[in-house]
Every structure is written in C-alpha cells, then in structure tokens.
Amino acid sequence: MIPYDKLPHTPIASVNSVVVKTGAWRTFKPVINYEKCIRCMICWKFCPDVSIRLEDGSSYPAQSERIKETIKEAPVIDYDHCKGCGICAEECPTKAIEMVPEEK
Amino acid sequence: MVRMLLTGNKTTAYSAMRSRVQVVSAYPITPQTTIVEHIAEFIADGLMKAEYIQVESEHSAMAAAIAASNTGARAFTATSAHGLLLMHEMLHWATGARLPVVMVNVNRALGPPWSVWADHLDSISQRDTGWMQYYVENNQEIFDTVIMAYKVSERPDIMLPSMISQDAFYLSHTVEPVDIVEQEVVDNYLPPYDPPYRLDVNNPAGFGSLVMPNHYYEFRYKIAEAMEKAKKYIKEAAEEWYEITGRDYRGLLDCYRCEDADVVLFGAGTMMSTAKEVVDWMRAEGKKVGVARIRVFRPFPGEDVRKVADGAAAIGVMDRAYGFGRGGAFFNEVNSALYNHRNRPPTKNYIIGLGGRDVKPRHIRAIFNDLLKVKDEGLDEEFRWFGLRRENMPEEEI
Amino acid sequence: MVKLTIPEIELMSPGHTGCQGCGATIAMRYALKALGEKTIVSIPACCWAVMPGVWPNNCMRVPLLYTAFETTGASISGIKAALRALGEEEVTVMGWAGDGGTADIGMQALSAAAERNEDVIYVMYDNEAYMNTGIQRSGATPLGAWTTTTPVGKTKFWERRPKKPMVDIVAAHKVPYAATLSIGYPEDFVKKMKKAKEISGFRFLHIYSPCPTGWKSPPQYTPKLAKLAVTSRAFPLYEVEEGIYRVTMKPKKTPLKEYLMLQGRFRHLTDEDMKELERDIERRWKELLLKEEMTAKLEELNE
Numbered sequence: 001m002i003p004y005d006k007l008p009h010t011p012i013a014s015v016n017s018v019v020v021k022t023g024a025w026r027t028f029k030p031v032i033n034y035e036k037c038i039r040c041m042i043c044w045k046f047c048p049d050v051s052i053r054l055e056d057g058s059s060y061p062a063q064s065e066r067i068k069e070t071i072k073e074a075p076v077i078d079y080d081h082c083k084g085c086g087i088c089a090e091e092c093p094t095k096a097i098e099m100v101p102e103e104k
Numbered sequence: 105m106v107r108m109l110l111t112g113n114k115t116t117a118y119s120a121m122r123s124r125v126q127v128v129s130a131y132p133i134t135p136q137t138t139i140v141e142h143i144a145e146f147i148a149d150g151l152m153k154a155e156y157i158q159v160e161s162e163h164s165a166m167a168a169a170i171a172a173s174n175t176g177a178r179a180f181t182a183t184s185a186h187g188l189l190l191m192h193e194m195l196h197w198a199t200g201a202r203l204p205v206v207m208v209n210v211n212r213a214l215g216p217p218w219s220v221w222a223d224h225l226d227s228i229s230q231r232d233t234g235w236m237q238y239y240v241e242n243n244q245e246i247f248d249t250v251i252m253a254y255k256v257s258e259r260p261d262i263m264l265p266s267m268i269s270q271d272a273f274y275l276s277h278t279v280e281p282v283d284i285v286e287q288e289v290v291d292n293y294l295p296p297y298d299p300p301y302r303l304d305v306n307n308p309a310g311f312g313s314l315v316m317p318n319h320y321y322e323f324r325y326k327i328a329e330a331m332e333k334a335k336k337y338i339k340e341a342a343e344e345w346y347e348i349t350g351r352d353y354r355g356l357l358d359c360y361r362c363e364d365a366d367v368v369l370f371g372a373g374t375m376m377s378t379a380k381e382v383v384d385w386m387r388a389e390g391k392k393v394g395v396a397r398i399r400v401f402r403p404f405p406g407e408d409v410r411k412v413a414d415g416a417a418a419i420g421v422m423d424r425a426y427g428f429g430r431g432g433a434f435f436n437e438v439n440s441a442l443y444n445h446r447n448r449p450p451t452k453n454y455i456i457g458l459g460g461r462d463v464k465p466r467h468i469r470a471i472f473n474d475l476l477k478v479k480d481e482g483l484d485e486e487f488r489w490f491g492l493r494r495e496n497m498p499e500e501e502i
Numbered sequence: 503m504v505k506l507t508i509p510e511i512e513l514m515s516p517g518h519t520g521c522q523g524c525g526a527t528i529a530m531r532y533a534l535k536a537l538g539e540k541t542i543v544s545i546p547a548c549c550w551a552v553m554p555g556v557w558p559n560n561c562m563r564v565p566l567l568y569t570a571f572e573t574t575g576a577s578i579s580g581i582k583a584a585l586r587a588l589g590e591e592e593v594t595v596m597g598w599a600g601d602g603g604t605a606d607i608g609m610q611a612l613s614a615a616a617e618r619n620e621d622v623i624y625v626m627y628d629n630e631a632y633m634n635t636g637i638q639r640s641g642a643t644p645l646g647a648w649t650t651t652t653p654v655g656k657t658k659f660w661e662r663r664p665k666k667p668m669v670d671i672v673a674a675h676k677v678p679y680a681a682t683l684s685i686g687y688p689e690d691f692v693k694k695m696k697k698a699k700e701i702s703g704f705r706f707l708h709i710y711s712p713c714p715t716g717w718k719s720p721p722q723y724t725p726k727l728a729k730l731a732v733t734s735r736a737f738p739l740y741e742v743e744e745g746i747y748r749v750t751m752k753p754k755k756t757p758l759k760e761y762l763m764l765q766g767r768f769r770h771l772t773d774e775d776m777k778e779l780e781r782d783i784e785r786r787w788k789e790l791l792l793k794e795e796m797t798a799k800l801e802e803l804n805e
Binding site for chain 3: 126127129154157158160161163164165167168170171172173174175193194197303309311312313314316
Binding site for chain 2: 001002007008009010011
C-alpha cells in the first residue's frame with residue numbers, strides 16, 4: 001500500500017508483469033519428453049503466456065543426436081507462469097508434451 | 105502590444121496561436137465554429153504550426169486531444185453546449201489521466217428546445233469533472249486566460265486540464281479591441297510543454313490501467329490536492345502576466361467596489377460587465393453596491409467568498425443556469441462556503457438570462473434594489489426566477 | 503541454431519491475466535514481434551485493458567495508452583499527430599480494440615480515422631462477442647452463436663445475423679490496406695503485420711482470436727479453432743490493398759460441423775441449422791472469390 005504523497009499523479013504501470021506468478025493457476029502441467037522433441041519450437045510459437053523459453057539444449061536429450069547438434073536450443077517450460085492451457089501439448093507434432101495433473 | 109479588433113472566437117484562435125499549441129482537434133458547433141475555422145486558416149497560411157485533426161465528433165475531439173497530450177504535445181480544442189455534453193466522459197478522463205489539455209467553451213443553451221444563445225448550463229454541468237474552470241467577461245480576458253491556463257495546467261505538480269468559458273455571441277461574435285501580445289513575449293512567459301510523463305518508446309509504461317480500491321481513493325485525493333494548490337499558482341501566473349501586460353487577473357474573484365459595499369452581487373460572464381456599470385451609476389446615487397465576478401470557479405474561491413461576506417450585509421448570486429435542484433450552482437457553492445463561516449449575511453439566488461435572455465442594466469438595478477431591501481427587511485425568498493414572463497409582470501423585469 | 507519461423511523477440515511478458523488458452527494474447531504477442539520496439543499501442547475497454555495486469559503491473563514492453571471504449575480511432579489519431587508535432591515520425595502507432603469496441607461502439611471513430619487516412623494501424627481482435635463483460639453479443643457475433651444476450655432458451659433466441667464484414671467496410675473507405683489474420687497461421691500473421699508496418703496511411707487488421715471462455719471450447723484447441731475457422735471458410739484469410747482483393751489462403755475445405763462442434767456456443771445447432779450456416783459461409787466465400795476476380799481489373803486503374 002502506497003501512501004498518497006508517494007503515488008504518481010496518475011497510475012503509470014511499469015512493473016514487469018513477470019512478478020505475477022500465474023503458474024499458480026494450473027491444474028495440469030505440461031511435461032516435455034525431450035527424447036521425442038524434434039526442436040520444431042511449435043510449442044514456443046503458440047504459447048499465449050510466453051512461458052516457453054528457448055534455452056541452451058546441450059544438457060537435454062532430443063529425438064536424435066543430429067537434431068540436438070544442428071539446433072542448439074531446447075524449449076523449456078517456465079513453470080512460474082505456465083497456466084496449463086495445453087496448447088503446447090495439442091500442437092506438438094510428435095506428441096512429445098504430456099499434460100500431467102498438478103500434484104497438490 | 106499588438107492591438108486588433110477581434111471577435112471572441114478570433115481572439116481564441118490567436119490565443120491558441122500564441123500558446124504555440126501543437127495539436128488541435130476540431131469539430132464545429134455554433135457558436136464556436138469560427139474558432140476552429142480561424143485556426144485552420146492560420147495553419148493553412150503558415151502563421152501557426154500545429155497538427156490539425158478534423159475529428160468526427162466532440163467526444164473524439166477530446167479523446168484525440170488527450171492522446172496527443174499524453175504523447176507529449178500541447179493540445180487544444182474548443183466546443184460549446186451539446187458538444188461539451190457529448191465529451192463529458194472524456195472530460196473526466198482528462199482529469200484522471202492528469203493531462204494539461206486546455207479548451208475554450210462557448211457557453212450556449214441546451215436543447216430541446218434548440219437555442220444557440222448564451223446560457224451557462226453546459227459548463228456548469230461539467231463542474232464535477234475536475235477541470236480548472238474560468239468564466240470570462242470580455243475578449244481580452246479570453247486571450248489572457250488561455251495563456252495563463254496553460255502555464256498553470258502544465259505545472260508538473262498540477263497537471264490538470266483547464267476550461268475557459270465565454271458567452272455565446274456576446275463575446276464569440278462581438279468585436280472588441282484585443283491586445284494579442286507579441287509572440288516573443290508570450291514565449292518568454294509560457295515555455296514549451298515539458299511533460300513529467302509521456303508515451304515514450306525509450307521508456308515504455310502503461311497509462312490508465314486498473315487500480316484496486318486500495319489506491320483509487322488516494323489518486324482522487326491527489327486531484328483534489330492539486331486543485332487546491334492551483335489557487336496559489338493561478339494567482340502567481342496572473343501576477344507575472346500583470347507585470348508584463350498591466351492587466352490584472354490576480355483575484356480568483358474579480359471584486360469591483362466590494363470593499364465597503366452593503367450588498368454584493370455574485371455571478372459570471374458578460375452580464376457582470378453590465379453589473380459593474382450599474383454599480384458605478386448606483387454608487388453615484390449614494391447606494392453602496394458591489395460586484396464579485398466569479399472568474400475562477402474551479403478551484404472554488406471559498407476564502408475570497410468569505411472575505412466578501414465579512415463586509416456585506418446581503419449577498420445576491422446570479423446563476424445563468426439552473427440545475428433543477430435546490431437553487432443554482434453558484435448559489436449553492438457560495439452558500440456552502442459561508443455555512444460554517446462566522447459572518448453569514450442572507451444570500452438570495454437570482455436565476456437569470458437563460459437561453460440568451462438579455463440581462464439589461466435595469467434588471468441589475470432592480471436586483472441591487474431588491475438586495476438592499478433584503479439587507480434592510482430580511483430575506484423574503486431564497487430563489488427568484490428574475491424576468492419570468494407572467495401576468496402582471498413588474499416593469500423592472502421586462 | 504534454431505530457425506524460427508516468426509521473430510524471436512518478445513515484447514510481451516508472461517504474468518498477464520488472460521484466460522488459459524486466450525487467443526487474443528497470442529495475437530498481441532505476434533503483433534509486437536512483427537512491429538518491434540518503436541511502437542505505441544492504445545487499448546480501449548476490452549479484455550486487453552485488464553490483461554496487462556492491475557497497476558503497477560504491465561505485461562507490455564512498449565508504451566501503452568489505455569483509452570475509453572469508443573475512442574480507439576480518435577486516440578491513435580491523437581498519438582500520431584503528437585508524434586508528428588514532436589518530430590518522432592518513425593514510431594508505429596497501433597490501436598488494439600475488441601470486436602465490440604470496433605464494430606459497435608467504436609465504429610464512428612474508426613470510420614473517421616479511416617476516412618482521414620490516418621497513418622496508423624487499427625487492429626480489431628475478434629473473439630466474436632463482448633467477452634470482458636461476460637460474453638454478450640456484438641456486431642461480430644457469428645450466425646447461430648449462443649451469447650448471454652442471444653441465449654438459446656425455448657424460442658431459439660440465438661444470434662440470427664451474420665458477422666459484420668469489417669474488412670470490407672473499412673476497405674470501402676479507400677484505405678491502403680485491410681486484411682484478415684488468424685492466430686492459427688502465425689507466419690501469415692507476422693507477414694501481414696510486417697507488411698502493414700511498411701505501408702503509410704490507414705491499415706486495418708481483423709484478427710481472429712478464439713476465446714475458450716466465451717466459446718466454451720477447451721483451451722488447448724485455440725490454435726486448432728483458429729485454423730479450422732479458415733479451412734472451413736468461416737473466417738477466410740484475405741487482404742484488400744488499394745481496393746484489390748486477394749485471398750491469401752485457399753485451403754482445402756473442411757466441414758463446418760467439425761469447427762462448430764468443438765465450441766459449446768454452437769452445441770444447440772441441429773444439422774438443419776448447420777446447413778443454413780454452411781450455405782451462408784459458402785455464399786460469402788463465393789462472393790469473396792468474385793471480388794478477387796473483379797478487383798483484379800482495378801490493377802490497371804491503379805497504375
């Protein structure tokens with residue numbers, strides 16, 4: 001709660017929403033089976049919550065070594081923000097993503 | 105000094121030119137139309153450099169002005185009556201967004217029935233919007249007030265929009281001598297708009313998002329606080345303008361011969377010029393009358409009203425608008441200022457001049473005589489619709 | 503190196519409060535990728551006015567001006583005029599309004615901005631109802647849809663009017679570019695958005711963005727619906743550039759029923775009802791192809 005004399009005149013919003021952990025909304029969470037993943041990045045492409053990052057893929061398996069070598073990145077789910085909508089699992093061409101119930 | 109013979113509307117256009125406004129949103133409505141026409145001519149002739157948006161409604165005129173102001177440009181628009189009403193939503197918006205938009209309103213009656221003539225209900229209906237609100241009595245005052253208004257509105261600790269109202273036809277279409285002051289002189293007085301916040305790709309932020317009840321109240325308080333603070337800055341801006349031009353707008357109330365008056369008449373707009381003339385005539389006859397013209401309505405000059413009440417034995421308040429509640433707006437606010445004050449002379453409300461009905465000197469004289477009667481015999485009635493046509497109407501009201 | 507088919511840059515942060523599977527958030531993400539950092543967005547009352555977050559949170563990493571419901575066309579005109587006055591002409595100005603805020607209450611300001619050929623991009627992201635206020639019918643609600651103000655009831659009170667053809671209406675204002683986009687085809691989306699960015703004058707983009715909450719569809723099917731809408735021809739992808747129509751995707755037709763039955767808001771439709779919808783869609787598709795054919799001749803006039 002901000003006292004009135006410390007407020008700007010008008011609400012100016014400049015705090016990056018990344019502080020809002022929408023991952024708490026989930027009832028199902030996506031789990032990537034990297035052995036099936038062909039690094040097409042379709043999951044990254046469709047995510048409405050910008051919750052799939054492209055990270056250094058060297059420590060992740062892939063469907064083949066060739067894929068892993070030519071494409072250096074791997075998609076990684078940001079569980080702080082992923083809402084569990086299931087779009088990534090639905091769109092994945094190799095069915096490498098499974099929606100798993102969140103444990104409570 | 106740059107003296108010209110100008111209508112109120114052309115004066116308004118010159119004030120926008122001198123204020124170096126950067127974005128003008130224009131929509132026509134009688135009797136404001138020539139304001140936006142003159143501005144268009146100035147721009148077309150290269151005398152004024154501003155972006156001119158021929159919007160499709162007054163609501164959009166204010167929306168565009170707000171957006172332009174939030175982007176960091178000095179924005180201006182003008183309207184009247186129904187146009188002002190149409191943009192009512194956006195007037196509230198400009199205030200909440202804390203933007204220094206300046207607008208000239210030509211006070212015109214509301215329909216139905218259709219009327220194009222002078223009446224204050226259009227701007228009175230906006231008194232809750234949080235705009236700083238001025239009422240002028242002559243064309244020179246339009247010019248001076250627009251420039252002073254930008255100066256006050258754009259203060260980083262104020263950032264509230266300003267509305268300057270002029271009477272339809274009495275000012276908008278009537279020619280008076282006006283000093284439109286050299287551009288360099290105005291430039292010296294009014295520097296370029298330096299916004300404390302704006303839409304900036306180098307510093308992205310969101311303006312106007314959702315606020316929960318835990319903070320909305322505080323944002324509203326800040327508007328009230330700024331409005332109070334503005335009183336001081338309006339006087340300062342007027343002081344500085346006085347030094348440059350010799351024209352004195354240092355009072356939020358324009359008090360004319362009030363100091364030793366027995367009765368004082370409040371009101372706004374051109375009818376107060378008439379009232380000042382009548383004051384002189386009646387003073388010559390030994391009657392101690394005075395006029396307190398409400399020049400600044402928002403922020404409301406409560407302290408100044410109290411000072412007048414300290415001297416006067418009866419107060420009249422003329423309202424050129426009626427809100428169909430308990431008395432006119434000016435009457436209510438004057439009363440409210442005096443209720444908890446130690447000196448509370450009787451106050452009487454005169455509803456007058458609606459729809460452009462002329463307020464003649466003999467009407468003012470009759471009102472002063474009536475007030476003098478109130479002073480001597482006490483208040484007879486609180487509200488008087490002065491000049492209401494009825495059977496056996498008194499001479500003085502015709 | 504990964505080869506991405508759309509730009510990698512993210513100008514939208516996670517943590518926004520859009521529903522799970524919200525098509526409109528996918529749309530904004532793509533739009534910002536295409537337009538880049540030098541963009542100012544104005545958003546009226548709609549879902550997107552709430553999704554960036556409660557103050558002081560903001561998922562947008564470009565400047566954002568919230569504006570009143572009906573004012574998007576006027577707001578973006580004002581921003582652009584100010585940028586010109588300040589000499590910052592290279593900034594792209596985009597209005598981002600819902601279907602209600604465009605086809606209904608925003609029509610006046612939109613039409614005026616289009617008529618003045620304001621140098622701005624106007625996006626109507628279309629979830630086919632007033633979703634932010636709880637799924638009420640708008641001018642863009644399609645034939646046959648359930649909404650809270652066109653409920654099914656006992657008298658078959660569902661939506662009886664087809665969608666307002668916004669691209670055609672705006673194109674009739676003689677603007678340089680108007681197009682439909684679908685979040686189901688991100689590459690086409692980004693391509694059209696980038697194309698729009700480079701054009702001067704008024705550009706209108708009608709984006710199809712499924713709403714799982716309002717359409718009663720499973721959230722994971724949002725891109726699938728966005729594709730089926732196009733392939734069933736319920737929402738054809740086309741552009742109108744200087745009056746010339748071009749259908750940008752002529753897919754093999756998929757059955758309308760497949761598209762409709764994934765959405766709870768069409769569940770009440772009988773096979774008869776769906777045939778009526780099919781007829782309407784076929785008719786519009788044929789009209790569109792005819793327009794493409796006819797306006798191709800305008801090419802000569804434009805030279």
